[in-house]
Amino acid sequence: MRRYRGESDAALSAYERALVLLEARDPKSGEVAILLAHMAELCTRWDAKYPDLEGLIERGLAIVGTARSRERVLLLAAKSFMPRRGPKSTDADWEASLATAKEALAIAEELGLLRERSLCLDAVGYAYRELGNFREAYLANQRRLPIARSLQDSDELIDAHTMVALAALSLGDMSEAMEHAASAREVAIETEKPRLGAHALRTEALAHLLAGDFPGTVAAAARRERFASPTKWPSMLGIAIGAAAAMASPEEKTYRDLLVEQEASPSEIALADFFAAYYGLRESESAYHALRSAGQPKAIIDHMLVGPLMVLAAARWRVPDEAFEDRVASIVERTGHARGRALLTQAEAIRAYHAGEHIKSAKLLFDAVQAFATLKLDYERAVALADLARALHDVPGREEQAQAQCDEAKAIAERLSATALRVAAENLTVRV
Numbered sequence: 001m002r003r004y005r006g007e008s009d010a011a012l013s014a015y016e017r018a019l020v021l022l023e024a025r026d027p028k029s030g031e032v033a034i035l036l037a038h039m040a041e042l043c044t045r046w047d048a049k050y051p052d053l054e055g056l057i058e059r060g061l062a063i064v065g066t067a068r069s070r071e072r073v074l075l076l077a078a079k080s081f082m083p084r085r086g087p088k089s090t091d092a093d094w095e096a097s098l099a100t101a102k103e104a105l106a107i108a109e110e111l112g113l114l115r116e117r118s119l120c121l122d123a124v125g126y127a128y129r130e131l132g133n134f135r136e137a138y139l140a141n142q143r144r145l146p147i148a149r150s151l152q153d154s155d156e157l158i159d160a161h162t163m164v165a166l167a168a169l170s171l172g173d174m175s176e177a178m179e180h181a182a183s184a185r186e187v188a189i190e191t192e193k194p195r196l197g198a199h200a201l202r203t204e205a206l207a208h209l210l211a212g213d214f215p216g217t218v219a220a221a222a223r224r225e226r227f228a229s230p231t232k233w234p235s236m237l238g239i240a241i242g243a244a245a246a247m248a249s250p251e252e253k254t255y256r257d258l259l260v261e262q263e264a265s266p267s268e269i270a271l272a273d274f275f276a277a278y279y280g281l282r283e284s285e286s287a288y289h290a291l292r293s294a295g296q297p298k299a300i301i302d303h304m305l306v307g308p309l310m311v312l313a314a315a316r317w318r319v320p321d322e323a324f325e326d327r328v329a330s331i332v333e334r335t336g337h338a339r340g341r342a343l344l345t346q347a348e349a350i351r352a353y354h355a356g357e358h359i360k361s362a363k364l365l366f367d368a369v370q371a372f373a374t375l376k377l378d379y380e381r382a383v384a385l386a387d388l389a390r391a392l393h394d395v396p397g398r399e400e401q402a403q404a405q406c407d408e409a410k411a412i413a414e415r416l417s418a419t420a421l422r423v424a425a426e427n428l429t430v431r432v
Contacts, residue, residue, distance in 0.1 A: 008042055008046045009048055009049070011042060011048065012042055012043070012048040012049075012050065015035055015039045015042070016039075018035055019032065019035050019036070019039070022035060028063050029063075030063075030071075032063060033060050033063040033064050034071055036057075036059055036060035036071075036075070037060055037064075037070075037075050037078070039056060040053070040056060040057050040060060040074060040075055040078035040079075041074050041077070041078055041119065043056075043078070044077075044078040044081035044082065044085075045078075045081065045119070045122065053082070053085065054082060057075055057078050057079050060075045061075050061076075061079070068107045068110060068111065069107075070111065070113055070116060072104075072107060073107050073108045073111070073113060073116045073119075073120065074104075074116065074119070076100050076101070076103055076104035076107075077100075077101060077104045077116070077119050077120050077122075079097075079100050080097040080098070080100040080101035080104065080123040080126075080127060081097070081126065083097050083130070084126070084130070089130070091131060094127050094130045095127075095131065097123070097126075097127045097130075098124065098127035098128065098131065101120055101123035101124045101126075101127055102124060104116075104120045104123065105117065105120035105121065105123075105124060108120050114147050114150065115147075115151055115153060115156070118144045118147040118148055118151070118153075118156050118160070119156075121140045121141065121143050121144045121147075122141070122144060122159065122160070122163065124136075124140045125137040125138075125140035125141045125144075125163055125167070126163075128140060129166075129167065129170075129300070130299070130300055131300075132300055132304075132331065132334050132335040133335075134167050134171050134301075134335065135171065137163070137167045137170075138164060138167035138168060138171060141160055141163040141167060142164055144156065144159075144160035144163075145157070145160050145161070145164070148160050154187055154191040154193060155193065155196065157184075157187055158184045158187050158188050158191075158193060158196040158197070158200060159184075159196060161180045161181070161183045161184035161187070161200065162180070162184045162196070162199055162200045162203055164176075164180040165177045165178075165179075165180035165181035165184065165200070165203045165204070165207065166203055166301065168180060169203065169206065169207050169210065169305065170301055170304060170305070170335070170337070172337070172338060172339055172375060174207050174208075174210065174211035177203065177204075177207040178204060178207045178208065178211075178216075181200050181203040181204035181207060182204055184196070184197070184199075184200035184203075185197055185201050185204055185223065188201075188227075189226050189227060192228060194227045194228075197227055198224075198227075198232075198233060198236065201220060201221075201223060201224060201233075201236055202233075202235050202236040202239065204220045204223075205217050205220040205221055205236050205239045205240060205243075206239050206305075208220055208243070209239050209242055209243055209275075209279075210305065211377070211379075212377065212379025212380065212416055212418070213416075214243040214244075214246045214247050214279075214416065214417055214418060215243075215247070215417055217240060217242070217243035218240055218243050218244060218247075218249070218251065220236075220240075221233075221236060221237065221239070221243075221255070224236065232262045232263075233258075233262065234259055234263075234265070234268040235271075237255050237258055237259045237262070237264070237272065238264075238268055238269075238271045238272030238275055239275065240255045241255045241256060241259070241272045241275055241276050242272075242275025242276060242278065242279040243279065245276040245277075245279045245280030245282075245420060246279035246280065246379075246417075246418050246419070246420055246421070247418065247420070248280070248419035248420050248423070249419075252276060252280075255272075256272070256276075259272055266290075266294050267294040267295065267296055269290075270287070270290040270291040270293070270294040270296065271291060271294075271296060273287040273290060273291075274287045274288065274290070274291045274309075274310070274313070277313070278309055278313050279420065280420045281421060283316070283317050284317065285317050285318075285319050288310065288313055288314060288317060288319050288321075289319070291310065292310075292321070292324065297310070300331060300335075303327070303328055303331045304331055304332060304335055304337050304340055307324075307327075307328035307331065307332070307340070308332060308337075308339070308340040308343035308344055308347075309343065310324070310328070311324070311325050311329075311343070312343050312344075312346055312347040312350070314347070315347040315348070315350040315351045315354075316347075316350050318354060325347075328340070328344070329344055332344060338374075338375055339377060339380075341371070342368050342372055342375065342377075342380070343368075343380070345364055345368045345371065346365065346368040346380075346383075346384050346387065348364055349361045349362075349364035349365045349368060349387065349391070350387065352364060353387070353390070353391050358391050358392075358394040358395050359395055361387075361391040362388060362391040362392050362395060362398075365384055365387050365388040365391055366388060368380075368384045369384045369385055369388060372384055378412050378415075378416060379412070379416055379418060379421070382409045382413050382416070382418065382421055382425075383409070383421060385405045385406070385408050385409035385412070386405070386406060386409040386421065386424060386425045386428060388402075388405045389402045389403070389405040389409065389425075389428055390402075390428060392405065393428075406425055406428055409421070409425045410422055410425040410426065413425060
């Protein structure tokens with residue numbers, strides 16, 4: 001019961017007490033294997049901590065042997081999640097995990113185990129995500145949704161919706177990401193699952209932020225008040241800070257005070273400060289260095305979504321970080337992330353502008369503007385238009401075209417409530 005109430009550590013303690021009793025009778029019994037399987041799932045999929053988790057899983061697998069059983073499914077699925085516990089997992093680790101997860105899924109399907117099938121699809125989707133194959137991660141988690149609904153398992157349903165949302169976000173479908181994250185959030189509120197709900201709400205807010213919907217981001221942040229149980233929201237508050245900065249809203253300070261009050265980690269504070277500088281269009285080399293010093297970004301999805309923003313900021317603020325830029329470019333190319341590719345083109349254009357290559361800069365910025373238009377990313381398009389106006393202004397005979405780009409950037413900024421961008425474009429007009 002504690003497991004289903006989200007009390008993972010308490011559930012693990014209960015399992016450990018039961019394990020002592022069962023092992024005293026027969027350390028290799030089927031009952032011990034069942035218990036080890038449940039403990040393994042609790043520690044790999046949820047947030048319980050066990051000192052020798054790898055040893056626990058291997059003990060369980062040694063007991064169940066090669067028999068195609070529910071316990072073997074649970075233990076294999078848990079084993080496939082293990083690389084995320086390591087300090088620096090490789091693609092080879094995740095390829096092995098994917099194979100293990102697929103083996104577990106095949107057994108679950110053969111035995112007609114519904115809940116376990118959802119668990120294995122989660123493991124398959126997670127491995128695909130870490131390998132940068134977000135399309136397959138999306139499809140695997142989509143398959144979980146009807147299973148979770150039929151089982152009426154709120155934990156599975158919340159998690160499945162959130163994972164679909166993250167995959168959709170990675171694939172550039174902001175609307176679908178918002179839809180699934182909102183569904184996860186609503187189920188979490190109804191079933192009083194604040195921990196799972198916090199992840200869903202953060203994903204929802206991030207989708208709004210990356211879509212350039214700043215009022216929507218702030219509205220998503222406000223929904224944290226609907227959770228009855230007290231919950232800390234530092235990572236989501238950092239996203240809200242970025243939106244408030246874009247809108248030049250006094251709420252930025254309110255969110256910042258809340259972030260400190262909730263004892264946010266250095267990494268969470270660094271990300272919040274970076275978002276504030278990036279979306280507030282303020283030069284802040286210190287915010288960039290703080291985020292890099294905090295070890296961000298870490299996961300491949302963060303490299304893909306936040307990494308290009310950091311590369312663009314580094315170009316704009318003249319921060320040399322070639323090794324990081326190369327790593328982000330490699331991940332963007334490998335995943336085929338169109339938004340990231342356009343942002344990296346914009347970063348290259350900014351570097352060309354700083355080097356005095358204004359015609360080259362303008363050509364690259366025109367490509368970025370076209371890419372953002374195709375992707376329907378209006379905020380990014382407006383920022384690139386303002387950059388294009390600046391580059392064109394320094395090309396003889398292109399002043400009128402520069403003014404036209406600047407006017408379009410201001411109009412988009414006004415429509416999006418992006419006050420910081422509108423003010424920056426107006427200042428550019430004054431200089432023109």
